[in-house]
Amino acid sequence: MTPPDHPRPDTGLPEPQRPDLPHDLRGRWPHLRRVGIRLPLREYLRELWRRREFAITVPLGELKAQNQDSALGQVWHLLNPLLLIAVYYLIFGVMLQVEDRRGVDNYLPFLIVGVIVFNYTRSSIQAGARMIVKNRKLVQSINFPRAILPLSAIVSEAIAHLYALPIMLVLVSLVRGGPPPQGTWLLLVVVFVLQSMFNLGISMVVARLSFHFRDVQQLLPFILRLYFYSSGVLIPINTDIIPNPTLVTILQLNPAYLLVEMAREAVLVGPLDPQVWLLGTLWSVAMLVGGFWYFRAAENEYGRV
């Protein structure tokens, strides 16, 4: 124990004594509950559900406020990925001619689906990373299940993605080599659900990591960039392009690749590969459960200054 560095002020009153507490405190007063321990899982989920309104209201207000000051306003949410597609098409499609030299058929629809779908995961991770740090004041003032913060970030990104998906489909069917509207497009709903689960899970992991280490937010753009290139968004992942077969297998097992691949199979004419869909589903469930578990393990820490 460190000695007190400040003398006790002369109050002229008796020093307060530690109250006489019964040895069996909870037995004597069963209505008392310990403060500062995590709620059991079921109660936690119930509290989360009770505040669902809060998880939706916050992102709606934020979406509105985000681009309020720019001339094009909300349109930027959609314009952003579209401009990205244009840039990549210019470089990879027109300048490097991947279509002829690498045996990629119909590059433009391939690129459109890849960029739009990957963008949902990218922006979810970025939004999740900020949530705890940004809402420190809120966390220190109100007691609520902290998982509501990453959840509301994902709700916000999901809404934005739901605007982007129809535009993606229209674009895909308009460009050269794109498929006509078809029944498998409905499978996009499944991809959307799985991807949202995955995004929520991974953003909980990133939210906790960036609470412990502020550097994560600085590193994130680079990690995401690397992830973008290794998830087959721009160029397909196969042994024609990457000579090392082990590396190809590893890259093909990565969840973002699987989600992008599922969306491509559903939207473009590709045959459905059951292995891709099974692995994608497993990843999404595992990431959601694991991410939630990891995030909740530090539930009571997030208020620390």
Add this chain to the structure above:
Amino acid sequence: MSELATVSVAAGDPTVVVDRVDITYRIYADSAPRLRKAFVRDRRQREHRSVEAVRDVSFVARSGEAVGIVGHNGSGKSPLLRGIAGLVPITTGDIYASSIPVLLGVAAALEPDLSGRRNVLLGGTALGIPRAELEKRFDEIVEFAGVEEFIDLPLRAFSSGMRSRLQFAIATAVTPEILMGDESLSTGDAEFKERSDDRIRGMLAEAGSVFLVSHSMRSIRDVCPRVLWLDHGRLVADGNTDEVVDAYERYMGDLKRKRKQRKHPPEQR
């Protein structure tokens, strides 16, 4: 979390038990925690300082009791409140409560760009009040805050007094069993103060507990019959308000006089 259907606590039963609680913050001296330091084995190399915000504090608050907390700036009043509310982790000791205390801190949940109406819903749901319940009590909340004419304007158009009145009205819409105010109970003009004091007394009559941190000895004397005095994180006095507040005011007055003397020493001839 705030259970809405509160466990009925018999009058005189403890609502909050604080047993030998320490709250120590690790403050990083001039930089945020860095990834590198996680790998540094020698803990001494980490550039943090420990701030012992609360040291070995113990007390029991009983139902129907309003407890004021006084002390100099940085004496640990707010960390103690936040610790009791389960918002910041305590370092050692135990805290028990009959229900999760509600800190009057809805302000952090409110969005200045949304209307007062949306904000009532936002703040209420953040506190865990179900939507249906909120809608039922909506008019009552707005009327209590006295902001009927402004409710559809964005919150940033509210005056600061109106804003804090609305916060108080939201936080007390469903009577919390344990209410805590950090300098923010009894805000607003004299007329509102009377109404909010009434509401607090009503809560106390329903066997709730109130904790109030304030530098205004008047509001402490008005609401709280019992006062805790914190000094550098330690509990130095715990007793009835007249005694403790008198001693505290005497002590603070002495400090002020001493500082003045140091600045302008009496001339010696």
